[in-house]
Amino acid sequence: xxxxxxxxxxxxxxxxxxxxxxxxxxxxxxxxxxxxxxxxxxxxxxxxxxxxxxxxxxxxxxxxxxxxxxxxxxxxxxxxxxxxxxxxxxxxxxxxxxxxxxxxxxxxxxxxxxxxxxxxxxxxxxxxxxxxxxxxxxxxxxxxxxxxxxxxxxxxxxxxxxxxxxxxxxxxxxxxxxxxxxxxxxxxxxxxxxxxxxxxxx
Numbered sequence: 001x002x003x004x005x006x007x008x009x010x011x012x013x014x015x016x017x018x019x020x021x022x023x024x025x026x027x028x029x030x031x032x033x034x035x036x037x038x039x040x041x042x043x044x045x046x047x048x049x050x051x052x053x054x055x056x057x058x059x060x061x062x063x064x065x066x067x068x069x070x071x072x073x074x075x076x077x078x079x080x081x082x083x084x085x086x087x088x089x090x091x092x093x094x095x096x097x098x099x100x101x102x103x104x105x106x107x108x109x110x111x112x113x114x115x116x117x118x119x120x121x122x123x124x125x126x127x128x129x130x131x132x133x134x135x136x137x138x139x140x141x142x143x144x145x146x147x148x149x150x151x152x153x154x155x156x157x158x159x160x161x162x163x164x165x166x167x168x169x170x171x172x173x174x175x176x177x178x179x180x181x182x183x184x185x186x187x188x189x190x191x192x193x194x195x196x197x198x199x200x201x202x
Contacts, residue, residue, distance in 0.1 A: 003135075004028065004058055018054050019135055021128025024121045031059050034092035037117045040065075041086060044096045046121030049161035052096045065092030072098040076106040083112050123158040132160065136167040143180060144170070151183065155190055166193050 004018040020028050056067035071079050086093035104110040130149035137144035169189040174181045
């Protein structure tokens, strides 16, 4: 397991690091070698809150190329213009789009995005989910340790967004009860976010 530090000032809100694991290691590897991309372009997609924008920020700040975040919300001719500019300048372009399928109406843009390197962030495995939980808790100043991750990870949804909601709920319940996050709070948070627990362990 590794982490990528983001180019943020101390005290800046939001995640400070990208947790790199089974679901996104191929993305980190590809962004470190943009000169191998076909047509100097890569398209990055994935579920909400999976770190797409964090990767885009890191890639642009590294000086390796340009990044176009939330491309699905931009006029398609504007995205096409950025692609043309990347070809003219020889500067690698990372295009961040919505979770697949990202529907593109403009035929010329659709063909060019289809010819680019396709990168998709997948769900975290157990090790990555545990690191994410502890990292999200640390950003909130929430005292969760490896014992919490060991309990929560097998019972939590395999979604970065759901893991974020779980940590938020643990923090909320801990403040409401004026108590450190114990197993009782972990259980209550899991039930609040996912519903009553069903037997899932051997």
